[in-house]
Amino acid sequence: MSYFYREYHDGPDPLAPPYDVRSALDGMGDAVLSGSTPLDALRDLLRRGLPGAPDRRGLDDLLRQVRRRRRELRDNTRLDGTLERARALLDKAIGQERAELFPDPYDDARFRESALDALPSDAARAVQELAGYDWRSAAARQTFEELRDLLRREVLDSRFRGMRDALANPDPAAMERVRQMMSDLNDMLDRDARGEHTQEDFDQFIQKYGDMFPENPRNLDELVDQLARRAAAAQRLLASLTPEQREELAGLINHTLEQAGLAEQMRRLGDALSARRPDLAWGAPERVSGEQPMGMGDAVTALQELADLGDLETALRQDYPGARLDDIDEAAVRRALGRSAVDDLEALRQVERELEAQGYLRRNRGKLELTPKAVRRLGETALRRVFASLDSGRRGDHDQRDAGTAGEPTGSTRLWRFGDEQPIDVVRTVVNGVQRGGGAPVRLSVDDFEVVETERRSAAAVCLLVDLSYSMALRGTWAAAKQTALALQALVASKFPQDAVQIIGFSNYARVLRPDELAGLEWDMVQGTNLHHALLIAGRHLDRHPDFEPVVLVVTDGEPTAHLMRDGVPRFEWPPSQETLTLTLAEVDKMTRRRATINVFMLAADDRLREFVDEVARRNGGRVFSASADRLGEYVVSDFLRARRTR
Template structure:
């Protein structure tokens, strides 16, 4: 036996390495850390594509291909080609008849010329009037039959793609077979409407008329979809012509069908198709800008493809609420762009599914969210970015091999808790499994695991207060603040697990932000910088940990412009009222009495903000940092590490 080897062409390479879903998460992470939410980050990832072993195209690449294809179709030709060609053949036949009559001096010849002179200017009417005319010229008779054959082929081809080839020869038997097909098709649709249709009926029908349906539908639903789209394209062709052209072509279509004995069957079919697919754009005009006249069948095919491409473009944009890749019609992708585009789309769908199945994404009430697992990974990424910009410090400032071990091992252990990164006590874990399971094979459950305890270092109660007001987005500082919050959360969780960290966001009100909420966090579209409320919440956190060392960090780009009233509502005024400033500074004084130092990171050079933070520093003894957005994370993390080393 001999073998031949070549490039694999039947879809994706089955031996290619799978796309690493963690790389997809990291690509999303770049957008999330730049201030985007998970839904937008995933959409951007799918638009850009998946670089890697197979370099899959993204939605933007497919969208460009669709738009290029639409331009090509629009520039292909004009829609009135059948009318133009019919008129040309009609004029040719009349000219040939006149040439035959001119030398004849008889009254019959003059009467015939008079009849030709009185023909209607309308092409369809003229053809109808000449249908009973007795041609003297054999050439004219042949040209007129050529005209009628052209119309018959074009009209039927506009309804059934590929019919033009089936009727290339003027064979009465071929026309009779078309009539039988239409009758059986209508009967099958009627049985389906009554609920009596079976797949066997469809297969019997296709075994007889398979050559008339090059699309090779697999069932009645696919056949109806194909015919309905083509019928709708025919209606769009008529709607795209001028009123006079529309009237002429419509008359030609009806006249041709009646002469072929198919008028009633075609009306039945059209009504059935419209009732099944009223959602198609049946009468929407479409403009083609090319110079070459197109036959009716070709024009309908072009309009059918244009309708497909229009719907495909809307689906590929994914810019409507609740958009999913499953909304994109795979059949439309295949028809428009080929098999390779279908493979690219399936790769994108697979990434979306894998991110959910592997526990990185979840949908809550239709909204896409990152899971704690994904947030931890992004927090570590944010922390690596911050450390990459820090200058080398003393040993111990950065990564440590036993991340999460707060000190020397004490020799004791405790049950494992979610989030623990201390080393597993293997012996005690296995012993717990043996005790629980008794004799035989030992199986471990989550409750069996214990971790080795370490010496306890001084713990800190950490509060990071982050401004969420709309001005953060306007100044372009929101992404840096979000990344800094995630980096600090990851640093405390990994390097200082004994610390208690609380991140508080504030705009017109303040609220505690959970770790898994940070990645999807966005600024608030409201006015107000309620630092007063944020300090109140931070004070409660510090009071819950009286034995912890207090660490308070404030990131803001504006002076306080709101405070909390006694009834719990927020009061906003700009410029800030004296009451807002006094209440905020009163909370600063409370922080001072708690021995909590407030370090403020300014993200704007506003004079009123400088005046306020200088007063905070004077009252509290904390420091003021005037940081650019791109160095905010470096400043906050460095200050936190300095504070923890000092403790």
């Protein structure tokens, strides 16, 4: 058969290594191991940015840039620039006309001067009355035409971005083309409302009028979105002015559209856009305080950008239910912050996607959860932290050194026996085959196989009892307890796989905790420290492993205040009742008869707690540790390793 090879183009490279999200998971682990939920930890990671990638910005950095840009726009934007310019040109034209009339001694000049004196102070009505005025001054006529041209360009630019440049040179043919464009646009929107629009219709429209739409929309929906956001910003501009300014500028706009023959088409377009995008902030005022006046088109652009930045700020905060990075508009990020910000956002999105795709996170009924794979990784992180604080000389973990079926390699090999699970020594096995048969090819038989000899360890049944009561949260010790449980779970799984470990949480009642529950575990907001029930469950675990060495570790910040009654209902009393103490100590005595030493790690210095644990130590022979929260993991792991060495 012949094979042909070519470059792969269909999608992502199937042979590319998977995206490395381990550092991101470790970054989440810092928050999870401190007591945060997986969802809060992920949000915190995305806000801070990716660990090990200082050139990539997090959501907080992007959010700061958006807020800074909003402040700049508000502090440098003044919305009445067109109105101010129109008034100046109007006053200039009237002054030029008066200068022309003043030397004329005839009554016609005085009549014209009276007409000019009677002009209203409102610029819109003044322009409207002067529309039919026969100017005597050529300079005044030119200034007034400059005013009308300014209004025409600014009004159209406020609705169609870039139109001001297209109409820079007064040309009746250009205005006629604008009228035809608006008519065709409204007709296209009407056909779309009836379900008759096609992409071919849009392509023909853009081919004819594409130079009037510099944002290059690809379809009608994108065009509607661009026009609607600009129209809404124009409405917000009027709403942001004083009532007098609003009335005056609205009058100028309406007069300009009437003169240009665009009033009806603009009304149709405005109605269609507002009906299609009612979600936009039509007519909502915007507070700006700049000193530099802007033309109407530029002011609308600034308000449009302010609205986009406001929406972008809301999306970047990610503080609403069900927030996802996919909610952030990539086009808005590009417009506001540039291409590099889009790359930063995509890097964050990739982390969020890959954490789920690679099996570290899962969503269960809308709730984000850590998978067992993620819990193992976080347990390893917690264990590394514990070992970082231990002396290297205190890390021993072996108790017997005869050849066996589990443990560390001894450097020796032996013949394979049925049921062996040790790694095969490939070199010794092949050598045996060569020596037996000689030559090539080498043929192996069962008698040739040798396995790596390992140290033998005695198995242990480990019970870690962790207090879940509300007082653990109040004292700030809950996060340390959870880190300790994760670290011990990881230690047993990695160094002592033959051990049987069970982690039991207890508050008003006790329950066995699965490894994948540990990272997302929260304290119980209930009253009660039911050590009695926890010891009952631990005893059952030890009884199921009668040949294992028993290891019982208790982490708590309070004396027992609850016990389990015969009907299975927990009973709480504070101060602790004598019945609770008696039943709890009875379980301690049972542990003693099982030869299980109970070591207690106290996270508080209460007198009643100290009296109780001293009694436990007297009855059982175990030890009592008064551990601070930041060294709890070190104490528990060290004690477990000591117990494994001495057994």
